[in-house]
Structures are given as C-alpha cells and as structure tokens.
Amino acid sequence: GESVGLHLPTLSVQEGDNSIINCAYSNSASDYFIWYKQESGKGPQFIIDIRSNMDKRQGQRVTVLLNKTVKHLSLQIAATQPGDSAVYFCAEIRQGAQKLVFGQGTRLTINP
C-alpha cells in the first residue's frame, strides 16, 4: 500500500551532537522528497528538498540523503541546538500523482 513512514516516533539527542532522522517510503515512482520542521503551535516549515535524480543535498547545518535502492530518506542535522526541537516530517510526491504525501513525523528533543 501507499506509505511514507518514519522508523522512530521520538528521538532524543544531546545538544551539540548530530541528529539523524529517518524515513522510509514504499513507492519507487516517487520523484521528489521534502523535509518539514514543525514547532509546537506552528505550521510546518520547509527545510530542504531532494529530487530522485540526486543522492545527497546539503543546506545550512542540514543534509538529506536519499537511497533509492532501499527506499530510504534521512535528514541529518549537524551540531543540534535547542531550537531544533520540533517534529520533523518527510513528504513525497509521486511522479504524475500531483499529491504530497506526509509521513507521521518524528519528535526530536534536545537534552542539555
């Protein structure tokens, strides 16, 4: 069936460490992926995206890796800060489907 899911619902990391948030998808026809960050009481905030013709894309302190062989997506946050505490969603767009499908989200908490 259709699914975009996350391996872990919660993730706790020490401040200053790197965070890795994972996402699995089931449809090999997906050609575009997005990571969103949602802080409490706010709308999702676009972080970074990647197209299926790429394996890696870097932004400011964030890197997204795409492994099409195992249908896996990850978001790496370098030097995690208290402001990174949020729920992170992956989302995919399937080629021709005109539909953005969201995963359930992973809550990232930062330990001082």
Added chain:
Amino acid sequence: DAGITQSPRHKVTETGTPVTLRCHQTENHRYMYWYRQDPGHGLRLIHYSYGVKDTDKGEVSDGYSVSRSKTEDFLLTLESATSSQTSVYFCATSGQGYYEQYFGPGTRLTVT
C-alpha cells in the same frame, strides 16, 4: 515565512453550524492548499487550488467546500460542522505546483 495568514486562529463552534476559514497570502503564489492535521493521521489534503476559480478535491474532501475568487485568498467552508471535523487546519501555498509548499500558522477548530 511566505506571508501566509489564517483567520481565525482559534474557533469553537457547535455541531450543525456553518464555518468558514480564510487563508490569505501575499506571495502571489498560484497554488493554494488546505490540509487538516490530526494525531495518528499526519497532514491530509482537503482541497487545493491551481488558480483563481480553479479548485479540486484532495483525499479528505467530504463535508468541505472551497472557493478562490482572487489570487491571495482561499476559503474553506464546512457547510454543517461535525465533531469529526475538530482538527487543526493548515493552509499552504506554492509557486511550483506541489513542490516546496509553505504553510500558514494554522487554525484550531473545535466542534462541540
């Protein structure tokens, strides 16, 4: 932020009453979307618009209607609110179809 506002931000209404939520954007984006966010379901698309007076249904459109009479405004109407429509509603906009959507702050709707 992409210059998206939603009104009202909070609303409590009774079952059977009509409710209209407004999304206003200043980005001149062509595409606008309404999502609802519920625990265990993530973000689900209700309706979307690909231009003035051009709208289409999403995956959970039953009980909802939309209108877009000008580029900057996208209205979501619950003709007769039900308790199952208690949710947080997010508007999103994009200048590129389903890609890189930017979200508003959300409206928390409670139907009693």
